[in-house]
Amino acid sequence: MNHSLTSFIQEYGSQLFHTAHHKFPPLIHEPFTASQGRPPLGAQRLASSGVVHALRQYRAAFVVAEMSTGKTKISLDAAMHFNPRGRYLVLCPPTLVEKWKREAEQEGFQGIILDSPQSVRTLRYWKGPLIAILSREKAKLGPGWQSAVVYRTRLVREGRERFHYRVPTCPRCGKIATDAEGVPLKADKLARKKHRCPCGEALWQQTAPRRVALADYLRRELPRGFFSALILDEAHEYKSGESAQGIVAGQLADHIGRVMALTGTLFGGYASNLFHLFWRFLPGFREEYQRNEVDRFVQEYGLLERISRSDEEEDGRVSRRKGRGTTVKERPGLSPLLLPHLLPYSVFVRLREVASALPPYQEKVSLLEMDPEHATCVETFYHRLQSAVRQALAQGDMRLLGGYLQGALNGPDAIFQGYKVVDPRDPQTTIATLPALEGHQHNKERELLRLVQAELAQGRRVLVYVQNTGKVNQIARLEELLAQHRIRAKGLYSNTVEPQKREAWLERELQRGTQVILTHPKLVQTGLDLIGFPTIVFYQTEYSVYVLRQAARRSWRIGQTKPVRVVFMAYQNTLQAQALALIATKTRNSLAIEGELVEGGLTAMSDENPTLLLAGALAGTISLDWKGELLGLEEVSTALEEPSLPPPPARELSLEQLSTLVLPQLKEERVVRVGKTRVVIPAGQPTLFEL
Secondary structure, three states: OOOOHHHHHHHHHHHHHHHHHHHOOOOOOOOOOOOOOOOOOOOHHHHHHHHHHHHHHHOEEEEEEOOOOOHHHHHHHHHHHHOOOOEEEEEEOHHHHHHHHHHHHHOOOEEEEEOOHHHHHHHHHOOOOEEEEEEHHHHHOOOEEEEOOEEEEEEEEEOOEEEEEEEEEOOOOOOEOEOOOOOEOOHHHHHHOOOEOOOOOEOEEEEOOOOOOHHHHHHHHOOOOOOOEEEEOOHHHHOOOOOHHHHHHHHHHHHHOOEEEEEOOOOOOEOHHHHHHHHHHOHHHHHOOOOOOHHHHHHHHOEEEEEEEEEEEEOOOOEEEEEEEEEEEEEOEOOHHHHHHHHHHEEEEOHHHOOOOOOOEEEEEEEEOOOHHHHHHHHHHHHHHHHHHHHHHHHOOHHHHHHHHHHHHHHHHHOOOOEEEEEOOEEEEEEEEEOOOOOOOOHHHHHHHHHHHHHHHOOOOEEEEOOOEOOOEHHHHHHHHHHHOOOOEEEEOOOOOOHHHHHHHHHHHHHOOOOEEEEOHHHOOOOOOOOOOOEEEEOOOOOOHHHHHHHHOOOOOOOOOOOEEEEEEEEOOOHHHHHHHHHHHHHHHHHHHOOOOOOOOHHHHOOOOHHHHHHHHHHOOOOOOOOOOOOOOOOOEOOOOOOOOOOOOOOOOOHHHHHOOOOOOOOOOEEEEEOOEEEEEOOOOOOOOOO
């Protein structure tokens, strides 16, 4: 008998609940009393009690909580009750250093920021309760480096014209500096990332003075047992097996002995995402797996796809097998058999369990038409890009696609200064040019201005997200546009305000009367409470599901009293609309399948390569249909009809909506492993194993 997910839950939900309750009885019935700091909200006190139990029993605890549920508060309360006189080390992103110090002192701790070897040495004289905060950038800081290429002059002939230009070359072989795929490297790329020439020569060198990695210095200067526990903020960022920050976090965990790992996205889609987190921070996990046994872990708790192919030749009488091959690769998904290993260490907290009285949260999409002259220029620009993308797709050249797609996505918004796409392999060759329409204010700019004016009239400040802040500087353009209408707008750049100073910078701007902040979403996606900006506008959409969800929730947090409105803008009949449709589908599925364990990470959970999908959409080989839903939207608005957006009723995902989630049908028979069980899924059948 076949059941839909809805009918299955309706029929067997009660029995499943009682069975789970019997097999996994609650460990804590009465949470401890509140600490001397701020009173806990909702489930925070119960979550802190669970963390204390896990630290005492297993020496490790995971706090998996949604944005704005108060992970910092939960961990500090747990620390105070685990050892009221203890000293704790916090490893966090640089944007959160000041916030951790402030909140630690509000909860009765002494707070100190570790930013130099001297600050580490002074810890010897500090008594508890103490919170020492270490930025992960300072923790892994090693020797400085700079590019070490030699610039040589090259002569280029174009007809009768001759041009001389300087190019970076390898100091050993003298050839133009290129990456592993032969694409020439520019100075900015050489300065951002270490590269090697195909001949093996390093295109970078260390600089003096040598900087000290504070994590290494701390482990040398302070004995084991000095800290009661390590608190890891944004712990999912340490999941990589080879990243410097992941290795440093693991070393600190070994030195200190107990770990509190805080995250909103524990599961990144693939079982392998969990292996290094567990191996570094769960002491018992190392008894079962060696450090290099990620493949065995995936076989037992992940999903593997095994596809067998064979070629046959028909000679008129018999079919003769010419060859065969089997491909095995990891698929998105996680076996439920892993849950008993994870549950004893973890507490799960949802926003509704902490703050049930938050104001409404609304998201809308504004699909806009371009002016006729603007549309004509973009159409010609796209036509030239399409032929280049088709050629790149035919050659399987992914390196060429990036620049072409950026031009297609951002070109329509750059009509005020024009946009040029060049061949990455030959910067002197122009692929497509979008001419500038000087003095032209295009429709998206007019719509943003109208929306900002309407929101400010209601006393609502506005946060505007853009993607282009370099050669095409949308921040400067919009600042100028808003200033012409006497709107106080200010841009936040990565190179003008250091991460640890952004919170103070935003507070100063509020005091100065700034009405609009313009920035890239990645600069404020974690740690900043932007309650003063209840209206958020994605002027250019962020195409990472994780970054988008974090940035969209910056002002819908505890303490917010006004309805939060989020608006996404895109031009119709452009790749912007196609890309927004793609991110809408990914994000809608993310919200549908996330539970107490699975939180986001749908970029990894999507089978399709987003670059190839967008390239195919631009080339016209595939179509990305707009599904009319984004992050739980009730409808898609092709224009913002009212000066203000009325708050919708509170809405949660229902089981019926979850059951309508359509998974792709299989084109070939699939063999997967769930734990130690071999499962064969027939072709043409959808599967819920990905859930």
